[in-house]
Amino acid sequence: MSIEYTSSEMMTVTAARALENGMTCFVGIGLPSEAANLARLTHAPDVVLIYESGTLQTKPDVLPLSIGDGELAESALTTVAVPEMFRYWLQGGKISVGFLGTAQIDRYANLNTTLIGDYHDPKVRLPGGGGAPEIATNAGEVFITLKHSKRAFVKDVDFVTTLGFGRDGKGRDGVPNIGKGPTRVITDLCVMKPDPETKELTVVSLHPGVSREDVIEATGWEIRFAGELESTPEPSAKELDILRELKARTERQHAGE
């Protein structure tokens, strides 16, 4: 292929492709927001984007820096109070997919955004749970996107802020009214899915130019690979154009006061 792209762009495009037209997506800030808006601007014009700030069905022209930027309200179908957002729209079962980032993730796709170290004597204090704990259980399914590194992909998270499949992979078993949980994790190296039985995250697709060793080296546990390992399709020129324009627009806007 003659198209050049970065591993970040590969990640964002792959994450965007996970969203389908007509899905209602509860969007986390940062990488998920970038991917969700790329999806909306490319193959999924009718994907419904919902931000926890209460903005329903929003179509921002630039990426929001915060979860409640003015752009989100101005381009929304309507904006509701935050309690309503969490009660009627998320807990009420109207969200097909929650799209999350995280600081740490473990082999059972549990997410830690609370802290590194011990809770009462933290090495690093992280921002906390935010919307994630209930997005992860009340949305129909969950997509996760983050950069691959040994610091982020750990065998056991220091703290389960947000349920993937629990510390033993059985955290959702027998729980009533709970979503399917994480169905895919998209990184800058690969795509992972939970094993249908054990729920352990398994690499199902490697991005072009990425080797098994690259993934093994960037993962903090003995990562497994699917029997039939796929190669992630490359970004198209159109996807890259739209993504780059989106990011350039965003940068220009956020640089101003």
Next chain:
Amino acid sequence: MSIEYTSSEMMTVTAARALENGMTCFVGIGLPSEAANLARLTHAPDVVLIYESGTLQTKPDVLPLSIGDGELAESALTTVAVPEMFRYWLQGGKISVGFLGTAQIDRYANLNTTLIGDYHDPKVRLPGGGGAPEIATNAGEVFITLKHSKRAFVKDVDFVTTLGFGRDGKGRDGVPNIGKGPTRVITDLCVMKPDPETKELTVVSLHPGVSREDVIEATGWEIRFAGELESTPEPSAKELDILRELKARTERQHAGE
């Protein structure tokens, strides 16, 4: 006095006078609504009228026929959803007085708007509780207004739809977060208040031209009279004018399609 007025007008004017400027009043339809709007148009221009349809601080030009007439929304400060009305405004403790009518009332000011006779084989099926059960307990205090008759004023109501002071007068004792309950009952014959000790309704004021016997005859229990029985002040010409204009405007409007 040379001013002529009916006993209904006497009742409405007396009920209106119970409301003070600055009170927030949760208004029941019918007689309470008439009295509350008369208060607003006379001595209490800043009384805040709230109807369970969600209309906050409404100033209807004509009396509503239903609790949710267009007039109420059009003259309101804002209109909120019905769950919000009951949760934030009533249960949230923002209402100083609930103003209620009733079909039956007993000596402890319990109200019955459910049915006459036995619940499972009713003689007369009434409309039901509506907002009253929680208005009576969540508002700071309750005013009640209805026409005096033996059918309405019974020793024991057939059914306690709405708590006054319970079947033994002790229904509010020790209940946390509960309002004072009925503090006055205004009829076309007199004003009653609960005895400070027993909570039994006691006549504290007779309307002009009404005798003790009139009240006794129209009450279904051995009604007590306060030691110092007052005479209810008569309506003023201004109050009567405004009330009559209000009713005339209302009639004209409701007669049209």
Next chain:
Amino acid sequence: MAEFLSLHDAVARYVEDGATVAMEGFTHLIPFAAGHEVIRQKKRDLTLIRMTPDLIYDQLIGAGCAKKVIFSWGGNPGVGSLHRLRDAVEKGWPRRIEILEHSHAAMACAFEAGAAGLPLAVLRGYVGSELPNVNDQIKFIECPFTGERLAAVPAVRPDVSIVHAQKADRKGNVLVEGIVGVQKEAVLAAARSIVTVEEIVEDMTAEPDYHPNACIIPGWAIDAIAVAEKGALPSYAHGYYPRNNRFYKEWDAIARDRDAFTAWIEENVMNAGGNA
């Protein structure tokens, strides 16, 4: 995703015999046209939920559509009783119906809980009322923080909710304005929903009276939209037409008498095609 259907087709597809149906509209925007369509299609054994059953449920009950009514205030507002409801409860005509009654606060909270996907609503309610004696769906729980006794009622989760609204746009987004009642909650709480509207506009957000916090239900949260012009009459539609108070008063005489009622239904509903 909202599909644009005729009112006939929407009711035929989503209102099944035996279903639990909520037709909401707190005095305002009552879905009369849809109710009449339910009567015309002779739906039976419905459990009808509504905070304030007024004329529309009186008509459905008198026409024999209901087996049970869940409500909190059943009357002809400002006029008097619902005679068809009373006749069914007191005399079993045209059939005996079961009733389950709440207070408004509890019903409103139950709709809210239904929209919020919860199994129950918790409220400071029913204190000293005898309604819990006759409604086994009212329970009490203890607050684990304060020990306070609070009422609990099951969430309302209808099979289908039907509401009327001012307008929808081409994407099926619906605006409800003025007295919004529990309509949004009814739609969100239901497995299926039908919304009748006065008119269809191109794009809700491009309307001249668009407001960023307007009560708009997105098209993807609705199943069917049907145009029913004046579909709330004799109730009213804020910004479109006023309430026909005279009809509400006239209804008292019509509904008092079984024959008068039956004749009225025949003439104004059964033989009115889709125009009633």
Next chain:
Amino acid sequence: MAEFLSLHDAVARYVEDGATVAMEGFTHLIPFAAGHEVIRQKKRDLTLIRMTPDLIYDQLIGAGCAKKVIFSWGGNPGVGSLHRLRDAVEKGWPRRIEILEHSHAAMACAFEAGAAGLPLAVLRGYVGSELPNVNDQIKFIECPFTGERLAAVPAVRPDVSIVHAQKADRKGNVLVEGIVGVQKEAVLAAARSIVTVEEIVEDMTAEPDYHPNACIIPGWAIDAIAVAEKGALPSYAHGYYPRNNRFYKEWDAIARDRDAFTAWIEENVMNAGGNA
């Protein structure tokens, strides 16, 4: 009943040392001017409640006003950490603070419950999360109808809530528009409330953009109103001015360093009179 006060007087009267204070605004309409006034008046030992403590709470914490923070997401949105919050939690500078953390869903429900006068909020939450292990205010109850295990958290009931809004009218009625967050809930849940506004208009219902279902908090539900033009900067006010994203990014460097932070507070808050 809302009284019109200067921001100085409102804070002096209603924010007492040791009070529980909620300053709300979900990214939008953050009451920075009021927060700075609290810092200037050297309020101490505050329990600060806020779903998303961002720069304003970083400043209050760094200035030594807080003894405890109750929150659900504490970061500089899109930028990174709150360094003053981290320094207080990790190193105890300028004093050790206690934290109590929730999820957004729980905090939002807790504000809602506070506004609704309830002692608790019930939600389907915290399933599988370890937050209940470190927050003893998270309990679980059993639904009396379905047996489902549901989370319960205490309602938020601050001593005083402070929010910023677009405008108030002469009667003290306040309009909040755009991303309304939990501001209305914060005001209604609190024993006392201060609302800062961009401007005062004559009569809210006569404004050209008046809307029947606008988010308006009546004057009689508010204690004090203070005009604070641009009072939400560097956050924004829908319809008035945009967010100063650049400052949010610059804050990262300022807050990383104790001295830089202290100098910034001196210059921009302590010595800025009522203008910061």
